[in-house]
Amino acid sequence: xxxxxxxxxxxxxxxxxxxxxxxxxxxxxxxxxxxxxxxxxxxxxxxxxxxxxxxxxxxxxxxxxxxxxxxxxxxxxxxxxxxxxxxxxxxxxxxxxxxxxxxxxxxxxxxxxxxxxxxxxxxxxxxxxxxxxxxxxxxxxxxxxxxxxxxxxxxxxxxxxxxxxxxxxxxxxxxxxxxxxxxxxxxxxxxxxxxxxxxxxxxxxxxxxxxxxxxxxxxxxxxxxxxxxxxxxxxxxxxxxxxxxxxxxxxxxxxxxxxxxxxxxxxxxxxxxxxxxxxxxxxxxxxxxxxxxxxxxxxxxxxxxxxxxxxxxxxxxxxxxxxxxxxxxxxxxxxxxxxxxxxxxxxxxxxxxxxxxxxxxxxxxxxxxxxxxxxxxxxxxxxxxxxxxxxxxxxxxxxxxxxxxxxxxxxxxxxxxxxxxxxxxxxxxxxxxxxxxxxxxxxxxxxxxxxxxxxxxxxxxxxxxxxxxxxxxxxxxxxxxxxxxxxxxxxxxxxxxxxxxxxxxxxxxxxxxxxxxxxxxxxxxxxxxxxxxxxxxxxxxxxxxxxxxxxxxxxxxxxxxxxxxxxxxxxxxxxxxxxxxxxxxxxxxxxxxxxxxxxxxxxxxxxxxxxxxxxxxxxxxxxxxxxxxxxxxxxxxxxxxxxxxxxxxxxxxxxxxxxxxxxxxxxxxxxxxxxxxxxxxxxxxxxxxxxxxxxxxxxxxxxxxxxxxxxxxxxxxxxxxxxxxxxxxxxxxxxxxxxxxxxxxxxxxxxxxxxxxx
Amino acid sequence: xxxxxxxxxxxxxxxxxxxxxxxxxxxxxxxxxxxxxxxxxxxxxxxxxxxxxxxxxxxxxxxxxxxxxxxxxxxxxxxxxxxxxxxxxxxxxxxxxxxxxxxxxxxxxxxxxxxxxxxxxxxxxxxxxxxxxxxxxxxxxxxxxxxxxxxxxxx
Numbered sequence: 001x002x003x004x005x006x007x008x009x010x011x012x013x014x015x016x017x018x019x020x021x022x023x024x025x026x027x028x029x030x031x032x033x034x035x036x037x038x039x040x041x042x043x044x045x046x047x048x049x050x051x052x053x054x055x056x057x058x059x060x061x062x063x064x065x066x067x068x069x070x071x072x073x074x075x076x077x078x079x080x081x082x083x084x085x086x087x088x089x090x091x092x093x094x095x096x097x098x099x100x101x102x103x104x105x106x107x108x109x110x111x112x113x114x115x116x117x118x119x120x121x122x123x124x125x126x127x128x129x130x131x132x133x134x135x136x137x138x139x140x141x142x143x144x145x146x147x148x149x150x151x152x153x154x155x156x157x158x159x160x161x162x163x164x165x166x167x168x169x170x171x172x173x174x175x176x177x178x179x180x181x182x183x184x185x186x187x188x189x190x191x192x193x194x195x196x197x198x199x200x201x202x203x204x205x206x207x208x209x210x211x212x213x214x215x216x217x218x219x220x221x222x223x224x225x226x227x228x229x230x231x232x233x234x235x236x237x238x239x240x241x242x243x244x245x246x247x248x249x250x251x252x253x254x255x256x257x258x259x260x261x262x263x264x265x266x267x268x269x270x271x272x273x274x275x276x277x278x279x280x281x282x283x284x285x286x287x288x289x290x291x292x293x294x295x296x297x298x299x300x301x302x303x304x305x306x307x308x309x310x311x312x313x314x315x316x317x318x319x320x321x322x323x324x325x326x327x328x329x330x331x332x333x334x335x336x337x338x339x340x341x342x343x344x345x346x347x348x349x350x351x352x353x354x355x356x357x358x359x360x361x362x363x364x365x366x367x368x369x370x371x372x373x374x375x376x377x378x379x380x381x382x383x384x385x386x387x388x389x390x391x392x393x394x395x396x397x398x399x400x401x402x403x404x405x406x407x408x409x410x411x412x413x414x415x416x417x418x419x420x421x422x423x424x425x426x427x428x429x430x431x432x433x434x435x436x437x438x439x440x441x442x443x444x445x446x447x448x449x450x451x452x453x454x455x456x457x458x459x460x461x462x463x464x465x466x467x468x469x470x471x472x473x474x475x476x477x478x479x480x481x482x483x484x485x486x487x488x489x490x491x492x493x494x495x496x497x498x499x500x501x502x503x504x505x506x507x508x509x510x511x512x513x514x515x516x517x518x519x520x521x522x523x524x525x526x527x528x529x530x531x532x533x534x535x536x537x538x539x540x541x542x543x544x545x546x547x548x549x550x551x552x553x554x555x556x557x558x559x560x561x562x563x564x565x566x567x568x569x570x571x572x573x574x575x576x577x578x579x580x581x582x583x584x585x586x587x588x589x590x591x592x593x594x595x596x597x598x599x600x601x602x603x604x605x606x607x608x609x610x611x612x613x614x615x616x617x618x619x620x621x622x623x624x625x626x627x628x629x630x631x632x633x634x635x636x637x638x639x640x641x642x643x644x645x646x647x648x649x650x651x652x653x654x655x656x657x658x659x660x661x662x663x664x665x666x667x668x669x670x671x672x673x674x675x676x677x678x679x680x681x682x683x684x685x686x687x688x689x690x691x692x693x694x695x696x697x698x699x700x701x702x703x704x705x706x707x708x709x710x711x712x713x714x715x716x717x718x719x720x721x722x723x724x725x726x727x728x729x730x731x732x733x734x735x736x737x738x739x740x741x742x743x744x745x746x747x748x749x750x751x752x753x754x755x756x757x758x
Numbered sequence: 759x760x761x762x763x764x765x766x767x768x769x770x771x772x773x774x775x776x777x778x779x780x781x782x783x784x785x786x787x788x789x790x791x792x793x794x795x796x797x798x799x800x801x802x803x804x805x806x807x808x809x810x811x812x813x814x815x816x817x818x819x820x821x822x823x824x825x826x827x828x829x830x831x832x833x834x835x836x837x838x839x840x841x842x843x844x845x846x847x848x849x850x851x852x853x854x855x856x857x858x859x860x861x862x863x864x865x866x867x868x869x870x871x872x873x874x875x876x877x878x879x880x881x882x883x884x885x886x887x888x889x890x891x892x893x894x895x896x897x898x899x900x901x902x903x904x905x906x907x908x909x910x911x912x913x
Contacts, residue, residue: 071857071895212854219859220850221843222794222835226860229793281777281784353806353860353894354798402796402806402860403894434799653854657900661857664896687803687892696885698898 041175046104046192047182050175052125053082055133059153059168061088063126065097066106066190067118068374070404072661072718073213073654074114080650081119084206085126085198087150088167098398100380107188108375109404110478111616112716115650119714121192125180128194132178136170186377201648201710208708210653227372227399227410228357232427235359237280238420239287240430241273242440245297245680247525257291266290267423271491271528274420276428287433299679300525308344308448311470311521318472318500319519326513331463335454339558343451343547344743345470346674348444350536351690354402355437356413360420361427366393369418372401373410378479382411383418386483405665406535409441411480415488435685440487442534443675445471447502449547459559461570464511466504466548472520473539474499475532490527498523503540505548506614509570530682531675537662541615541723542669546744549611549727554740562591563610563731571612575645575709576619580612582705583621583643595738603631609731613724617715618646622663624728628736630755633748636697637667637729642721643705647712656704659721663702666725668693674745763827767792768836778824782816783807785823786833794834795863798892805864805891809833815868834863837870846870849908857895864891869905878909 042048054062063082069075075095083090096102106118130150137155138145141163149158156164180192201207218224243250249271258264264277264286275286302310332338359370360383367389373379373396380396387394401410413430421428432440447470454463475498476485483489484496504516524531556566564584571577583589589610599605605628612621625639640663649655672691676683684690726744733751734740739758743750759779765772767790774789781800786792786809795818798806802817809818810832838844843851846866856862865888872879872887879887884905893901 071859212851213856216854216856216859217840217851219856219862220834220847220866221838221840222833222863224859225793226796228797229787231791280788281780284784351894353804353858353892354796400858402798403858405894431797434801434803657854657857657897660899661896664898665894668896686799686801688801692892692894693896693898694890694892695888695898695901698885698902700881702899 042177044102044104046190047180049125049128049178049180049194051104052122052192053129053176055129055167055171057168057171057173059088059092059166061086061093063093063095063122064103065095065118065122066104066377067114068097068109068398069114070109070374072658073651076211076213076654077115077650078119078122080206080209080211081123082126084204085123086130086153088153090206090211092153098376100377100396104190105186105377106190108373108377108479110188110375112718112720113188114718115714116616116716117188121190123198124193124196127196127198128178128180129176131194131196132176133167133170137165140165140170207648207650208652210651213654225399227359227370227401228354228431230359230370230399230429232359232361235427235429236276236278236424237283238267238274238276238417238428238430239283239433240416240436241275241287241290241292242436243294245294246530246682247298247300247528248294248296250292251295252293254291258286258289261286261289267420269419269423269492272419272488274416276420276424284433297680300529301531301677301679302524303679304677307346307446311446311448314521316469316519317522319517321515321517322504323514323516325515328463328465328513328515331513332452332454332465335462336457337455337558339453339455339555341451341551341554341742343449343550345447345543345546346744347446347531348536348669348673349438349675349684349690350405350408350441351438351692352401352403352408352441355432355434356401356409357429357431358410358413358417359427359429360414360417362387362418362421365389367395367418369394369396369414370399371396371410371414372399372404373414373480374404375479378481379411379414381481382415382483382486386415386489387418387422405537406539407442407476407478407480409437411485412440412487414480415483415486419488419492438690439682439685440530442476442532444536445473445533445540445543447471447540447543449544451547451551453551453555455555455559459561461511461555461559463513464509464515466516466551467518468502468504468544468547469519469521470502470543471523471533472498472500472502473533473535474501475523475529476534478535487528496527503544505544507548507612508573508576508614509552510572511570531677537665538615538719538722541719542666542726545611545613545723546670546726546730549613549724550730550740550742553609553727553731553734557594563594564589565591567610567612576612576614578707579619579643579645580621582707583623583641584610586643586703586705587623587641589623594735596735599736604629605736607732607734607736609728609733609735611724611728611731613720615716615720615723618644618717618720620644620721620724622721622724622728624725624732626729626732626736628733628751633750633752633755635671635729635733635746635751637671638700640699640702640725640728641705642702643707644717644721645707645709646715646717646720647709648714649706649708650714652706655706655717658717659704660702662719662721663725664693664698666722667697667699667729670726670729670744670746671697672745672747761824763823765826765829765831767831768833776823779822782809782818782821782823782826782831786818786831792833792835796860798861803892804861805868806861808864808867810867810871813871815871834866837866844870845908846873846904849904852907853900853904855897855900855904857897861891861893865893865901869908873905873909
């Protein structure tokens with residue numbers, strides 16, 4: 001699955017298309033730099049140091065990163081890591097990512113592992129490059145390596161700085177041709193390392209500083225090309241035509257219906273219908289005008305208001321009990337008091353800022369794909385399979401897309417473009433319309449949770465039982481590496497095969513008897529479904545932890561214990577304790593009766609809530625303060641305090657902005673977002689029918705406490721705070737109103753109804 | 759039905775032959791090769807396509823190009839340049855606002871008109887002026903900081 005290196009001629013040919021619209025510093029500029037190190041580069045395999053690091057004759061460094069940054073600045077963090085390990089100035093390092101011709105498949109953007117996993121191999125590779133360069137310097141300067149120091153890419157003899165050699169001189173326009181030890185895996189697990197031992201945290205000078213993202217200026221001056229801006233000579237514009245009702249195949253396509261748009265024509269392959277035209281506006285008009293007769297609608301979906309009942313009743317297709325400590329059933333029987341609750345989370349859309357776009361140029365013997373997919377190596381594999389080429393003959397080039405938080409519609413657009421290019425024999429640009437971006441993207445799964453806890457007479461938790469049931473988070477896989485996981489594939493005969501995967505809460509509560517289990521149910525429609533599920537930021541994290549951290553609050557309340565004190569009573573890991581404590585202290589939390597006895601006598605009630613979670617090593621606690629308007633039912637999540645421990649911090653400012661984005665997006669998902677549908681179609685098709693947070697609902701303040709652990713390897717930050725927010729809000733609403741909201745989104749209508757029932 | 763349409767875009771005269779019913783956004787992106795106004799929804803619901811038409815923030819995705827003949831169109835790239843940045847652009851860089859950045863035209867072009875008309879807006883005025891714009895990455899806190907920073911810079 002490794003792309004063969006392009007020859008220099010191919011490289012220049014392929015690169016020319018890109019360079020024509022790429023900014024310096026992004027792929028285009030980096031290509032020039034790669035080109036500067038002339039021929040003889042070894043194959044692009046993870047066991048070659050040259051696959052990761054290039055040192056140019058002028059001393060600049062290129063780092064080839066096989067993961068991605070989707071706007072949070074992961075590439076900056078990688079450049080910081082590489083610069084520190086190599087002892088070069090930050091500005092000398094360029095990170096190349098997202099181009100399968102120049103990067104190994106480290107899994108793309110996936111699970112907040114850009115630094116956690118992706119950074120590890122880059123760190124090892126940079127350290128190994130430094131070791132080799134120092135060996136060469138020692139030889140050249142006739143000293144022991146131990147006598148050498150490095151500053152800004154110049155090696156000199158300690159105490160005799162006139163004896164020196166720059167990295168550029170030492171590499172001398174050559175590649176390293178040096179093998180690394182590689183664990184023979186691709187994707188997230190890929191690990192390659194050399195003999196060098198990376199620096200310890202106390203030696204870092206660039207890691208730990210808030211270096212800004214260079215790319216921000218390009219964005220702000222309107223100069224950054226996005227995937228929607230890619231233009232290729234001879235390119236056709238395409239629009240797909242999706243059925244008005246889910247699961248309906250086209251029966252007849254009336255090509256004469258677009259006769260008034262002579263430049264447009266219909267392309268059909270089995271159940272996929274599209275129009276292409278030389279001009280984009282003609283394609284847009286043709287797609288809107290084309291008359292298609294679709295098969296009789298079926299009614300694959302339950303009435304929307306019964307979705308969660310459907311989940312409860314549906315036959316499970318898989319499940320598990322990953323946590324089962326002690327004897328929960330026996331302990332529940334002895335309990336003095338039983339607390340039970342159920343929680344519900346809806347289907348949600350990525351609703352990326354723009355609908356997806358991709359450009360593909362599929363030839364008889366090779367293909368190029370320009371994609372906003374956060375996993376371009378996998379998009380390459382999917383395109384190769386769909387058009388019948390070996391993967392090494394397909395090059396995927398990532399170009400920034402209109403937002404990406406998982407497996408959104410970009411993966412579908414990539415394969416649509418490739419198929420249409422193959423069918424037309426021309427390069428094809430596909431851009432979806434808004435109704436496709438929201439209506440047909442893979443959805444975050446809906447789920448129901450049932451939780452039970454038993455308290456003894458002293459209020460101690462003797463049993464804890466948590467059970468989640470819902471749609472798997474992977475009706476379509478986390479990547480588009482197989483056509484079966486894309487609409488283009490499913491509409492042209494590839495049978496989907498969902499992966500049954502769910503989740504239980506990630507926390508460290510030490511209840512004596514504790515059980516956490518799950519079950520998944522089958523998709524509502526087996527193929528081509530607008531409600532198929534896929535990874536959406538922190539897949540199942542907000543769902544699961546909305547339930548689990550709301551329930552912990554209910555147990556604390558029943559036990560008559562302050563919710564911060566209750567959590568601390570049941571958590572012993574010092575890092576977990578420190579995070580909960582830090583959030584509470586920063587928020588000025590002191591124990592008091594709960595719900596808030598001073599919630600306000602006017603129509604606005606105020607309250608606070610806490611929540612804490614873990615995610616793959618990252619620990620987050622959130623205190624939310626809300627205002628609830630008892631007349632309108634509006635909830636304003638006014639203030640957040642977030643304590644965040646992801647081990648060693650690479651870039652504090654970038655981390656803060658990443659956390660802010662998580663918090664605000666999670667507020668949106670908690671208060672506003674729910675995919676609406678009826679028996680045969682999705683009704684959430686734009687921003688009016690799928691509202692998200694607007695700026696009047698943005699918090700007044702978000703205070704962030706970063707807990708730096710220089711002695712602990714960095715874990716992820718791109719998602720963990722997302723899962724912590726929903727319950728903090730719900731718990732604060734309970735504090736403000738005395739009413740527990742157990743269903744997301746917590747809309748004004750639901751708040752008013754809950755207050756009326758109370 | 760195609761006709762000759764003249765515009766002034768980012769200070770320069772521009773001409774194209776187009777169906778006057780075609781949205782201005784397609785004229786800017788396809789005919790004039792200006793990439794910075796974005797297609798977000800085509801429904802005037804998000805703001806990603808926002809340009810100034812004679813100084814007024816306008817959703818180019820629903821504005822027929824025939825309706826803006828002879829008018830002055832300013833895009834994000836025409837608002838300021840790296841050499842002569844608009845205070846909002848400087849503030850956006852200072853605050854490091856973007857995640858994906860696809861929504862920027864909406865926020866910056868709308869806020870630029872706000873600051874021109876109300877140089878020292880309150881938090882409430884800023885939120886009211888920016889209502890209806892979308893940012894899916896959730897950069898709203900940084901946007902608010904940037905607009906306030908730009909307002910200070912203008913003083």
